[in-house]
Amino acid sequence: MVAGVAGGVADHLGVSDTVVRLVLIATTVFGGFGVLIYAALWFLMPLGTPAVPATPGLAAHTRGGLRTDQPPPQPVTEAKERKKEKSRSQVLALVVVGIGLLLLLQVAGLGIAGKMFWPLVFAGTGLALIWRQADESQKAQWARDVRVPILGIVLGKGGWKSLIRIAVGLILIGTAITVFLVQNGRLSMVGDVLVALLLAVIGIGVIAGPWAHRLTRDLNAERAERVRSQERADMAAHLHDSVLQTLALIQKQANDPKAVARLARSQERELRTWLYDEDDKTDQTLSGAAKRAAAEVEDSHGVPVEVVTVGDCELSEPLSSMVRAARESMVNAAKHSGADKIDVFVEVDGDRAEIFVRDRGKGFDVDGVADDRLGLRHSVMGRMERHGGRATVRSDPETGTEVRLEMDR
C-alpha cells in the first residue's frame, strides 16, 4: 500500500494482491523479512506504465500538431471520487496499522525506551510523508518524461498539497529532534544544531545540485534519442517490407489497372491497420476474423469489402463457422453480383452475433437457386444450421443482395 509493491507483484504473478500482502505480513512476523523484501522490491521494481499508447499514426499526427489530443473532457468524477476514496482509505489503514504495531511493541516491552518513543514516532511519520511525496512526484515525472528541476523531484506537480505534506513532514522531524534534545537536557543546543544542519543541507545542495540536474537532463535526452532511433528503425523496416515491395509490384503490373488497384487497396489496408488500428487480434475475436476474411476476399477477387463492426467477442468454434459462411457470402457477391463494393456489418449484442453481407449488385432469384449455386445452399445456409445458427437471404434486381447470418453465442 505504501508504494504499490504488493499490487505490482500481484499483477505480475496474476494472483490477488491480498494474497501477496498476507505473505508479506507473514514473513514480517517471522523475522521481519517481509519489510526487507518490500523495501528491496520498491527500489527494484519497474514503475507501471498505465498510459495508453497511441497508434503510430495518431501519435505522429499529435506530434505534428495536426490534431489536438483530446483529454477526456467530460466528467470523470465518479472514477476520480473512487480513486480519492481508495487513497484516503489506504492512508487511514496505514496509520491504523502503524499505530497498532507501535502500541503492540510498547506493550510487549520490546519497544524503545519511553524517552525515545515519541521523538521516533514524530521523525518516522515526517520521513514517511516526505518519502511518499517524493515517490509519487517521481512517478508523475517518469510518466510524463519531462525534465524537471531538482526541486521538482521532491515537489513534483502536487502543488500546494505536496508543499503542505512536506512542510508537515519537516515540522514533525524538527519536533522530534527538539523533543529528543529537550529530554536529554540539552535545549540550549537546539539552535546551534539546527543552524548547522541547515548549513550542511544548503552546502550539499549547492555542490551537488547542478551536477545532479545535468545528470538527469542528460539521461532524459539520451533515453529520448534512443527511443527515436528505434522508432526510425522500425519505421524503415516496415516501409521496406510493405510499401516498397508493393510499389515495385505496381510498377511491374502498370499495364493491368485492375491489378494495380488491387495492390494499392491491399497496401492501403495494411498501412491503415499498422498506423491506426488497435492490436492485431485477428485470430481471437469475431470482428478480427471477419475483417481478415473480408481482406482475403478483397485480395483474391478485387472487389472492395467495407467491414463495420459493433461490439466484439471471442471466437468460438461455431462463430468460426459463421465467419466462414460470411466469407462464402462475400465471395458469392464478389463473383456473381457485379457490384463494385461489398458492405459487411458485424454486430455482437449481448448473447447474439449477427453478420450482414450486402451488395448492390444485380441480385438473383433466391427460391430458384440452381444446383450450380451450391455455395449458398451448403456453405452458407447448411453450415449455419449445422452450428445452430440461421441464414436468410434477400435479393432483388433493384436493391441487390443481402445475406443475414445470426447465431447465439
Next chain:
Amino acid sequence: MSQRRVVVIDDHDMFRAGVRSEIGTAVEIVGEGSDVDSAVKAIVGTEPDVVLLDVHLPGGGGTEVMKQVHQRHPEVKFLALSVSDAAEDVIGVIRAGARGYVTKNISGAELVDAIGRVADGDAVFSPRLAGFVLDAFSGAIDIASVDEDLDRLSQREREVLRLIARGYAYKEVARELFISVKTVETHVSSVLRKLQLSNRHELTRWATDRRLV
C-alpha cells in the same frame, strides 16, 4: 437550386486539386485553406454553405478550426474528411461540431450528395461512423444511471443506425423501415445532437478504451 458554396481545407495541395476537379462543377468552391490560420481566414472571409474540413491539419487539427470559426460564426457547417478512421478522431471531430464524417476515398458523386445534405442541416453518417456511434452508445450503458434522454438512443434511432452501418443509403433505410427519407434524416440529426451534447463519460472513455477491448 443555386450551387452550394464550399471551402476546402486540407494541407495537401494534391488533395485539394483532386477535390476541385472532381466536384468543382457540381458545387462552387469559393476558398481553400491549408492550415488552421488560413482556414479560419478563408471561412470567415467567404462565409460558405459548407466547409470540407480535413481532420488532421497543421496548427491544431480540424477541431481547432471549428472552435475558432464557431465562436464568431456558429452557423457555418462542417463536413469532416479524413484518411484515418481512428475512433478517437471520428468521435472527436463530431463532438467538436462537424455535421458529418466521410473518408477521403469517397466518390465524387457521394461527396456532392453529402455536401448537399450538410448544407440542408442534416447529418452525414458513413457506415463506419454509424458503427462507432452504435458501439459508443451500446453495451456499457448502466440502465439505472441513465436518467437523461441524451444518454441513449431510441429503438428507432438504433434501427436506423444499424441499417446505415449495413451499408444502406438513407433512401434504402426509409424503404426498409416504411418511413420517409425526411424521417430518417430527423433520426440521424437527433443522433448527431445526442453525440455532441451527451456528456456521458462512457462516450469519451469508450473512444480511448476501444483499442484495449
